[in-house]
Amino acid sequence: MKKGVLLVNLGTPDNPETPAVRRYLDQFLMDERVIDINAFNRFLLIKGIIVPFRAPKSAKSYREIWTEEGSPLMIYTVKTTELLKQRLGDEYHVEMAMRYQSPSIESALAKLRAAQVTSIQVIPLFPQYASASTGSVHQKVMEIVSKWQTIPAMSFVNSYYDDDLIIEAFAQNGAKHKPEEYDHVLFSFHGLPQRQMIKADETGKHCLKSADCCQTITGANRFCYSAQSHATARLIAERLNIPKEKYTLTFQSRLGRDPWMQPYTSEVIAELAKKGVKRLLVFCPAFVADCLETIFEVSVEYDEEFKHAGGEHVQLVESLNDSPLWIDALERMVREN
Incomplete structure (x- = not known):
């Protein structure tokens, strides 16, 4: 009997053409945890405005980063899965899935069920917890498994924003670019609406109540995406001896007016x-695999914006991708949990 492991990344279109991108965006943005407004308004907003107008533009961007092997996010997620399988050996059965599009969580769980695993450990490939990412994966898995007649032992990884191996992996990738030779360093994380941060504050007394509410992890903000992001950035900066005055934490990928x-x-x-500032080094520690938001949004769009404003160059620090330390971290996560 084997133990099951399910790795889940966000997702990617099946190809970079508009119909496939439209299907991906539709499934992604219709998730009630991603666009957390009432169902009727979400339907009108997504189906009537965002997807019809955004799909052609996003498809053009996807074509810029697509390779002969396919989507970079898919390529690296597959590589990560295969490398973890090799590390764990015959004692484990490892499957990968995407929260949106293919391969689906349903299909991956079906393979684990068919293999008659004794347990399933779910590892969302997001270092920082957010309801719209990790929470959505957990909910989807529970919805599917709840319909099984026999449910094996289940465990869910919540976050690993401060894992020492992952911090070291990001630091090693950054060190290759010699941060000391750049004028400033950005830690750019995927953005979320402020309302989602407020909802994550179960006390109702902490989130956005002070300017430094995210600077330290406390009982009130232990599941706060922003607080965990600040912790990740601080740890990477400390590992690389980047002084506080030389780096800034920011958030990218806004949607809507809120x-x-x-x-x-x-x-x-x-x-x-x-x-x-002429030379800017950018880490994206919310992403474990390079994707549209890193390769295109940072390396192309932000580089163009920076130059237009008077800067000279934006340099992206690659994501964990198939880094040996990243696989070390996943292996330890599986074995210790």
């Missing part, structure tokens, strides 16, 4: 350029 977590990456890079 206030999102701040400061916004696009605004900060413009401000830095106007202050005379």
Whole structure:
């Protein structure tokens, strides 16, 4: 009998053409944890406005990063899965899935069920917890498994934002670019609406009640995406001896008019350029695999914006991808849990 492991990443279109991107965006944005407004308004917003207008533009961006092997996020998730299988050996059965599109969580769980695993450990591939990512994966898995007649022992990894091996992996990737030779360093995390941060504060007395509410992990913000992001950035900076005055934490990928977590990456890079910053090094520690948000949004769009504002170059620090330390961290996570 084997133990089961399920790795789940966010997802990617099946191909970079508009119909496939439309299907992906539709499934992604219709998730009640991603766009957390009432169902009727979400339907009108997603089906009537966002997807029809955004799909063609996103498809063009996906075509810029697509390779002969396919989507970078898919390529690296497959590599990670295969490397973890090799590390864990015959005692474990490892499957991978995407929260949106293919391969589905349903199909991966079906394979684990057919293998008659004695347990299933679910590891969302997001270092920091957020309801819209990790929470959505957990909910989907529970919905599916709850319909099984026989449910094996289940465990869910919540977050690993401060895992020492993962911090070291990001630091090693950054060290290759010699941070000391850059004028400033950005830690750019995927953004979320402020309302989702407020909802995560179960006390109702902490989130956004002070300017430094995310600077330290406490009982009130232990599941706060922003607080965990600040912790990740601080640990990487400390590992690389980057002084506090030389780095800034920002959030990217806004959608809609509601206030999102701040400061916004696009605004900060413009401000830095106007202050005379010429060379900018950017980490994206919310992503374990390079994808549209890193390869295109940072390396292309932000680089263009930075140069337009007077800067010279934005350098992306690659994600964990298939780093040996990343596989070390996953192996330890599986064996210790």
